[in-house]
Amino acid sequence: MGDDVPPDHPRHDSLVTRERVVDGVERGITSRAGLVAQGRGEAFDYLLGEQTVESAARAERAAAALLLRADHPVVSVNGNVAALVPEAVGGLARAAGADVEVNLFHRTEARVERIAAHLRANGVEEVKGLTAEARIPGLDHERAKVDADGIAAADVVLVPLEDGDRAAALAATGTEEIVVDLNPLSRSARAATVPVVDNVVRAVPAMAAHARALADRPPADLDDIVARFDADAARADAERAIRSGEL
Amino acid sequence: MGDDVPPDHPRHDSLVTRERVVDGVERGITSRAGLVAQGRGEAFDYLLGEQTVESAARAERAAAALLLRADHPVVSVNGNVAALVPEAVGGLARAAGADVEVNLFHRTEARVERIAAHLRANGVEEVKGLTAEARIPGLDHERAKVDADGIAAADVVLVPLEDGDRAAALAATGTEEIVVDLNPLSRSARAATVPVVDNVVRAVPAMAAHARALADRPPADLDDIVARFDADAARADAERAIRSGEL
Numbered sequence: 001m002g003d004d005v006p007p008d009h010p011r012h013d014s015l016v017t018r019e020r021v022v023d024g025v026e027r028g029i030t031s032r033a034g035l036v037a038q039g040r041g042e043a044f045d046y047l048l049g050e051q052t053v054e055s056a057a058r059a060e061r062a063a064a065a066l067l068l069r070a071d072h073p074v075v076s077v078n079g080n081v082a083a084l085v086p087e088a089v090g091g092l093a094r095a096a097g098a099d100v101e102v103n104l105f106h107r108t109e110a111r112v113e114r115i116a117a118h119l120r121a122n123g124v125e126e127v128k129g130l131t132a133e134a135r136i137p138g139l140d141h142e143r144a145k146v147d148a149d150g151i152a153a154a155d156v157v158l159v160p161l162e163d164g165d166r167a168a169a170l171a172a173t174g175t176e177e178i179v180v181d182l183n184p185l186s187r188s189a190r191a192a193t194v195p196v197v198d199n200v201v202r203a204v205p206a207m208a209a210h211a212r213a214l215a216d217r218p219p220a221d222l223d224d225i226v227a228r229f230d231a232d233a234a235r236a237d238a239e240r241a242i243r244s245g246e247l
Numbered sequence: 248m249g250d251d252v253p254p255d256h257p258r259h260d261s262l263v264t265r266e267r268v269v270d271g272v273e274r275g276i277t278s279r280a281g282l283v284a285q286g287r288g289e290a291f292d293y294l295l296g297e298q299t300v301e302s303a304a305r306a307e308r309a310a311a312a313l314l315l316r317a318d319h320p321v322v323s324v325n326g327n328v329a330a331l332v333p334e335a336v337g338g339l340a341r342a343a344g345a346d347v348e349v350n351l352f353h354r355t356e357a358r359v360e361r362i363a364a365h366l367r368a369n370g371v372e373e374v375k376g377l378t379a380e381a382r383i384p385g386l387d388h389e390r391a392k393v394d395a396d397g398i399a400a401a402d403v404v405l406v407p408l409e410d411g412d413r414a415a416a417l418a419a420t421g422t423e424e425i426v427v428d429l430n431p432l433s434r435s436a437r438a439a440t441v442p443v444v445d446n447v448v449r450a451v452p453a454m455a456a457h458a459r460a461l462a463d464r465p466p467a468d469l470d471d472i473v474a475r476f477d478a479d480a481a482r483a484d485a486e487r488a489i490r491s492g493e494l
Contacts, residue, residue, distance in 0.1 A: 032269040036265050042283065164258070
């Protein structure tokens with residue numbers, strides 16, 4: 001996987017990331033539509049300079065604090081996230097005491113099963129999303145499916161790479177969302193309590209590291225970190241970085 | 248195809264276009280790399296407002312005039328173009344008196360055959376690119392293949408969604424190129440006599456309509472339309488639109 005990309009290639013990281021998603025399609029865990037979404041992300045990341053901008057680093061710390069202070073945090077995983085950062089998902093879930101739930105836009109039971117197996121093979125002990133007996137109101141049947149004791153019962157959900165409709169419908173239930181999206185003005189990013197404008201391959205490991213670093217902080221400190229995070233300012237900062245980037 | 252995208256989804260058209268490319272992969276006419284390319288295009292189109300900007304509309308008219316006044320115009324078709332606009336390719340070729348040639352970056356004979364069959368099923372009578380006995384100088388063997396009586400003999404080639412290396416190599420032979428590319432500063436766009444910074448699903452039908460409207464104009468009128476088109480100004484205008492567009 002990525003073995004044929006020379007390590008000194010100027011676009012090495014981006015090409016290896018792309019191959020990981022192509023590999024996900026070959027394993028049946030990433031949808032073909034997910035490959036298009038990857039290309040879309042590549043274009044925005046390119047404009048962003050393929051780096052974690054300062055406001056995104058602050059968002060990742062606030063996201064970790066929000067997960068740590070939650071009563072029932074859940075990390076939502078789709079086919080792209082599973083292909084790209086399966087180990088980091090597990091690391092973040094353990095550090096933040098969060099559930100991991102498979103949650104697909106193009107849901108098939110077979111793909112849910114394969115993603116769950118892939119996550120378990122990468123160190124995630126318990127995977128939710130297989131029963132999916134609850135529904136998020138305001139979405140059509142297939143798109144609405146979530147676990148009753150998972151996302152449906154969560155107070156904070158990390159939804160990396162989520163569809164705008166679904167992010168808005170979940171926010172409408174009062175659930176706080178952390179969204180990872182390279183478009184700072186997407187409906188998903190605007191629905192989020194904490195929008196993280198960064199590539200998921202950088203964002204999830206960074207959030208895991210922050211969660212470990214903040215694990216012993218008292219709740220008041222975590223609340224303070226979340227309160228000091230300004231979502232509008234972070235989105236505006238990321239937008240400036242994208243607009244001024246080299247085409 | 249696109250049947251499971253809710254009709255009231257705010258990004259319905261973009262999602263249906265995406266599914267058309269996914270469908271192309273399922274039929275074996277579009278490559279997986281083509282899916283990632285579609286995603287990159289989506290991101291730029293989003294920044295452009297998913298509309299044909301004024302400079303692109305002028306480029307599409309100039310492109311039609313350039314094809315009409317050519318001695319031997321060719322429309323080059325790859326797996327994404329075949330999946331997205333097979334009928335419009337035929338309409339443009341008929342209106343402009345152009346040949347249609349299948350020309351793939353990831354060439355396999357089986358995929359060329361399937362694309363040719365798909366184009367014929369969508370009303371393109373004669374499809375070139377199956378013998379591919381000639382070579383564009385300066386490209387490695389597989390990437391260089393073109394028909395001796397097609398692209399190799401053309402004076403004007405429309406290459407929608409072309410790789411930068413191949414666009415530059417073809418331009419170096421003295422062939423005039425019309426490139427459809429949503430990144431105005433890509434090497435393909437910079438290699439073009441007429442860069443069209445627009446989505447191929449809007450650009451190809453628009454060029455076909457312009458070709459029909461200009462069909463009876465005298466050569467001097469067509470020359471004038473081409474001469475008045477300023478490629479540098481069009482690229483700069485599109486760049487401004489992308490940088491200032493709503494995210």
